Amino acid sequence: MAPQQAIDNTQRRKWDKEEYAAKAKERERLEDEKEKNGGKIRPPAGAIVERKVLSVDSVIQRDYKKELESRVGTKTIVNLDTGEGLGFKCEQTGVILRDSIAYLDHINGKKQAKAMGMSMRVERSTVEQVRARMEMIKNKKAEEKKNGVVDFNKRVRMAEEDEEEIRARRAEKKKAKKEAEKKAKMADAPDEGIDPEMAAMMGFGGFGTTSQKKS
Amino acid sequence: MASSTDPLARSINGLNPQAIIEKITRTKIYESPFWKERCFGVSAATLVDLAMNLRAFGGVYGSSSKATDFLCLTLKMLQIQPDKEVILEFIKNEDCKYVRILGAFYLRLVGKSFEVYQLLEPLLLDYRKIRHQTSQGNFELMHVDEFVSALLTRDNFCDISLPRLTHRQLLETSGQLEPRCGVAVKLRE
Numbered sequence: 001m002a003p004q005q006a007i008d009n010t011q012r013r014k015w016d017k018e019e020y021a022a023k024a025k026e027r028e029r030l031e032d033e034k035e036k037n038g039g040k041i042r043p044p045a046g047a048i049v050e051r052k053v054l055s056v057d058s059v060i061q062r063d064y065k066k067e068l069e070s071r072v073g074t075k076t077i078v079n080l081d082t083g084e085g086l087g088f089k090c091e092q093t094g095v096i097l098r099d100s101i102a103y104l105d106h107i108n109g110k111k112q113a114k115a116m117g118m119s120m121r122v123e124r125s126t127v128e129q130v131r132a133r134m135e136m137i138k139n140k141k142a143e144e145k146k147n148g149v150v151d152f153n154k155r156v157r158m159a160e161e162d163e164e165e166i167r168a169r170r171a172e173k174k175k176a177k178k179e180a181e182k183k184a185k186m187a188d189a190p191d192e193g194i195d196p197e198m199a200a201m202m203g204f205g206g207f208g209t210t211s212q213k214k215s
Numbered sequence: 216m217a218s219s220t221d222p223l224a225r226s227i228n229g230l231n232p233q234a235i236i237e238k239i240t241r242t243k244i245y246e247s248p249f250w251k252e253r254c255f256g257v258s259a260a261t262l263v264d265l266a267m268n269l270r271a272f273g274g275v276y277g278s279s280s281k282a283t284d285f286l287c288l289t290l291k292m293l294q295i296q297p298d299k300e301v302i303l304e305f306i307k308n309e310d311c312k313y314v315r316i317l318g319a320f321y322l323r324l325v326g327k328s329f330e331v332y333q334l335l336e337p338l339l340l341d342y343r344k345i346r347h348q349t350s351q352g353n354f355e356l357m358h359v360d361e362f363v364s365a366l367l368t369r370d371n372f373c374d375i376s377l378p379r380l381t382h383r384q385l386l387e388t389s390g391q392l393e394p395r396c397g398v399a400v401k402l403r404e
Contacts, residue, residue: 101246101251104248104251104252105251107255108251108255120219121221121222122221122256122257122258122295123258124221124223124258124259124295124298125258125259125260125261125297125301126298127298127300127301127304129259129260130259130260130263130297130301130304131304132260133260133261133263133264134263134267134304134308134310134311134314137263137264137267138310138311141267
């Protein structure tokens with residue numbers, strides 16, 4: 001007796017297996033191509049990926065203030081198709097975020113950790129580590145305090161030098177302005193009436209115009 | 216996630232340790248820029264840096280109830296649940312008063328009653344000044360002993376409702392604690 005043919009009498013939607021198999025093949029082919037062209041290499045199926053431990057040292061230390069506030073008051077051109085220039089762009093994952101809060105959330109999020117190859121679990125530290133850290137910070141603070149006095153005098157000296165420089169520059173500017181004015185006056189006024197000796201006495205002797213006068 | 220508890224953390228009173236801080240306050244902490252910028256990936260050792268740079272303590276402040284850095288660090292400690300020795304190290308350290316009060320506060324939140332009495336009562340002899348950031352956002356002067364006294368007597372402090380503390384007399388009668396001996400008595404002996 002021949003096996004009874006199964007009859008599909010359900011109304012359920014069926015997967016078109018061939019279509020999806022073709023799609024999967026196409027995707028794999030594209031990924032292979034990408035890999036050949038120096039793209040990211042996929043880990044083999046079922047492989048255990050070891051991730052870095054999450055700690056402050058492994059997290060990228062960011063100067064958030066600088067990063068987030070540096071663009072205040074600037075203008076950018078937004079590409080509406082790609083979203084380029086809109087809000088903040090994460091360098092690691094290429095995600096575009098609308099505001100700084102969303103950006104910070106993303107930076108501390110799962111997607112970012114995955115992109116960086118990090119686990120989301122923080123390493124547990126021992127008492128010795130804590131003790132060492134405390135000692136280190138204490139010493140650092142003490143040293144800063146000690147160096148602070150020296151630094152203060154140094155800072156005062158530096159400020160004085162700066163001020164002197166500014167004063168010198170201002171004086172130079174003033175002098176240059178005066179000279180230019182005098183030059184203009186000279187060009188306007190007729191030369192004949194001025195005796196070169198007299199001019200020297202009045203303080204005009206050293207000007208570049210003397211050579212013109214003699215000729 | 217940045218807001219999840221360490222998987223190795225012990226539950227406290229059958230709850231996630233973070234649940235000690237009420238939901239609304241916790242949300243304010245998660246929203247604070249200090250939490251987002253500085254408290255990510257922090258372990259007990261790196262927490263010391265942040266704690267040593269504290270300049271005041273307090274709960275939430277301002278019209279939008281912003282969380283203070285002190286509160287952020289408290290939540291971080293609940294999250295990573297440092298070892299008991301680490302907490303003792305915090306409390307026993309003499310140099311940094313804010314590290315000490317942070318440790319004391321954390322111990323009050325998670326410690327057993329007799330531990331709280333045993334470890335916090337000696338701090339009543341610490342008369343150093345500390346800054347308290349009030350709910351209006353301005354600062355007022357307090358002292359470490361006032362802080363500890365508030366921990367031992369009040370049931371709500373820094374916008375966190377403190378867990379119930381067994382009465383001292385009960386612990387004395389059950390033999391878990393020695394009767395408290397004040398400074399004056401010690402001096403007379």
